[in-house]
Amino acid sequence: MSEPNPASARGTDQDATPVFAVEERILGIPKSRWPGIIAPLVMGAIFLGLWEGIVRYRGIPAYILPGPMEILKTLGTDWPTLSGALWVTLRITFAALIAAVSVGVSLAILFTQSKWLERSLLPYAVILQVTPVVAIAPLIIIWVGDVNLSLLICAWLVAFFPILSNTILGLNSADHNLVALFQLYGANRWQTMRYLRLPASLPYFLGGLKISGGLALIGAVVAEFVAGTGGSASGLAYRILESGYQLKIPRMFAALLMISVSGIAIFLATSYISHRLLHRWHESAVRRES
Amino acid sequence: MTEAPPQGRAGQRPLVSIRKLSKKFSNGTLALRDVDLDLFPGEFVSLLGPSGCGKSTLLRIISDLSQPSAGTIEWPGADRADAYGKAEHSLGFVFQEPTLMPWAQTLDNVTLPLRLRRMATSEANARAEAMLALVGLKGFEKAYPRELSGGMKMRVSIARALVTEPKVLLMDEPFAALDEITRHKLNDDLLAVWERNRFTAVFVTHSVFESVYLSQRIVVMAARPGRVMSELQVDAPFPRDNLFRTSAEYAHLCRLGSEALKAAIEA
Ligand SMILES: Nc1ncnc2c1ncn2[C@@H]1O[C@H](COP(=O)(O)OP(=O)(O)O)[C@@H](O)[C@H]1O
Numbered sequence: 001m002s003e004p005n006p007a008s009a010r011g012t013d014q015d016a017t018p019v020f021a022v023e024e025r026i027l028g029i030p031k032s033r034w035p036g037i038i039a040p041l042v043m044g045a046i047f048l049g050l051w052e053g054i055v056r057y058r059g060i061p062a063y064i065l066p067g068p069m070e071i072l073k074t075l076g077t078d079w080p081t082l083s084g085a086l087w088v089t090l091r092i093t094f095a096a097l098i099a100a101v102s103v104g105v106s107l108a109i110l111f112t113q114s115k116w117l118e119r120s121l122l123p124y125a126v127i128l129q130v131t132p133v134v135a136i137a138p139l140i141i142i143w144v145g146d147v148n149l150s151l152l153i154c155a156w157l158v159a160f161f162p163i164l165s166n167t168i169l170g171l172n173s174a175d176h177n178l179v180a181l182f183q184l185y186g187a188n189r190w191q192t193m194r195y196l197r198l199p200a201s202l203p204y205f206l207g208g209l210k211i212s213g214g215l216a217l218i219g220a221v222v223a224e225f226v227a228g229t230g231g232s233a234s235g236l237a238y239r240i241l242e243s244g245y246q247l248k249i250p251r252m253f254a255a256l257l258m259i260s261v262s263g264i265a266i267f268l269a270t271s272y273i274s275h276r277l278l279h280r281w282h283e284s285a286v287r288r289e290s
Numbered sequence: 291m292t293e294a295p296p297q298g299r300a301g302q303r304p305l306v307s308i309r310k311l312s313k314k315f316s317n318g319t320l321a322l323r324d325v326d327l328d329l330f331p332g333e334f335v336s337l338l339g340p341s342g343c344g345k346s347t348l349l350r351i352i353s354d355l356s357q358p359s360a361g362t363i364e365w366p367g368a369d370r371a372d373a374y375g376k377a378e379h380s381l382g383f384v385f386q387e388p389t390l391m392p393w394a395q396t397l398d399n400v401t402l403p404l405r406l407r408r409m410a411t412s413e414a415n416a417r418a419e420a421m422l423a424l425v426g427l428k429g430f431e432k433a434y435p436r437e438l439s440g441g442m443k444m445r446v447s448i449a450r451a452l453v454t455e456p457k458v459l460l461m462d463e464p465f466a467a468l469d470e471i472t473r474h475k476l477n478d479d480l481l482a483v484w485e486r487n488r489f490t491a492v493f494v495t496h497s498v499f500e501s502v503y504l505s506q507r508i509v510v511m512a513a514r515p516g517r518v519m520s521e522l523q524v525d526a527p528f529p530r531d532n533l534f535r536t537s538a539e540y541a542h543l544c545r546l547g548s549e550a551l552k553a554a555i556e557a
Pocket residue numbers: 315316317319320321339340341342343344345346347348516
């Protein structure tokens with residue numbers, strides 16, 4: 001007779017050690033994830049430290065390359081101007097993103113209802129997408145007149161295509177057998193859209209949204225560079241141009257930092273929304289224990 | 291010996307009557323040729339045949355998802371057609387894949403056919419809950435499909451097909467992707483539900499054993515072109531259980547079925 005396995009000798013399931021031990025968490029984040037967070041932070045700290053060190057050691061003047069401390073200080077002192085500019089840029093970005101979502105999704109729905117419409121309109125959407133926004137921005141500014149509206153249109157132009165093309169793909173990717181099932185139960189177009197195509201397209205739409213969020217910001221900034229108009233209602237791009245003319249390089253870096261941080265924040269926000277909406281059911285958002 | 295309603299008996303009006311039905315696809319494939327088939331109320335029929343013999347195509351035509359190129363399909367025994375002459379809700383369909391909506395919880399998946407009929411939510415939920423209990427999924431109403439095993443997903447799919455209380459349940463190799471133990475269990479549970487609700491079951495399979503275990507009548511089909519080759523009666527009484535599965539009668543019928551299938555493959 002062989003020795004009984006010590007684990008099974010105890011008997012019940014409750015006594016057995018779980019196969020997947022629950023991972024220890026630090027600050028709510030699983031232990032295994034920490035290296036992925038700490039490594040880039042350490043890397044960044046080393047980089048900033050070197051930067052500051054070199055600027056101080058070599059005595060590089062601030063109008064050529066300001067050190068990180070100087071940039072932070074400028075961010076503080078110039079905050080009133082810069083925060084106003086940030087607000088202007090973000091307002092255009094979000095308005096453009098909202099417009100991109102509404103136009104992109106509506107067009108995608110319209111296109112799935114009529115192949116004919118899709119065939120005749122989609123090529124123009126592609127043309128708008130592949131034409132560099134810097135090239136058409138001056139025209140738009142001349143035609144529209146109002147600067148803010150022109151910037152909004154430019155940012156929208158850049159942002160809407162990923163949402164349109166992803167949503168079209170998503171709406172058409174509903175399981176064929178489910179489509180047949182809806183047909184079997186006599187579902188009308190609206191029901192098929194509401195209960196089948198729209199939910200099926202959600203992961204694709206959210207993928208487009210992540211891309212478009214960043215593009216809307218880029219569009220808003222690039223268009224403002226082209227417009228180059230100042231005044232109280234100018235955004236971060238104009239502040240960068242202005243700082244360049246006035247050789248206020250620390251302020252330029254501070255504005256640049258604000259744009260980057262905004263971009264990262266938009267990406268994190270869209271990723272979070274995507275995760276919230278998909279984590280119960282979509283493979284891309286499901287965390288698996290291996 | 292049979293206590294189930296006899297099949298094909300003269301005088302009984304069929305629920306579905308298929309005559310000289312052919313289906314040719316636009317690419318030239320003759321998927322079905324001159325198929326004659328009657329389905330009687332409350333019977334359990336299996337369609338047995340090699341892959342490509344048109345079993346799925348036949349189910350799609352019965353369910354009005356596809357139109358025949360020639361021949362007729364009539365519903366003399368049912369007030370199936372509505373005012374528009376369109377078939378609705380009197381059919382349930384179970385695909386080889388569970389075909390559930392991954393974003394919807396079990397209960398919402400099952401209430402779908404009812405919601406499409408604009409039934410009040412409370413009533414739809416009550417019916418779906420009852421149907422889920424019947425297929426052994428009580429307590430899983432809030433689970434998402436990805437949280438269920440393959441067999442459980444299939445049960446949800448069956449519950450969804452039955453929630454409208456259809457006269458006919460069409461199943462296209464529903465258990466082919468499941469392991470044997472799960473398949474046997476689902477076979478038993480399907481028979482139990484069928485004995486209770488007595489819909490007409492049309493079960494597509496390429497397993498002789500499964501078809502003998504489940505059905506009262508096996509329609510053997512051959513491919514290229516898809517056609518009906520022969521028919522086999524299975525007169526064993528219900529309920530059937532493991533005793534039947536190990537009986538000499540079952541072994542004998544399986545041998546007959548295998549021979550018929552072999553003949554169909556070689557034809
Ligand atoms: N939509 C289609 N277009 C063209 N040929 C098809 C189509 N659907 C099925 N077929 C062909 O019809 C034949 C029968 O197919 P099917 O009904 O799926 O067989 P089974 O379900 O018995 O395996 C096969 O040869 C298949 O290739």
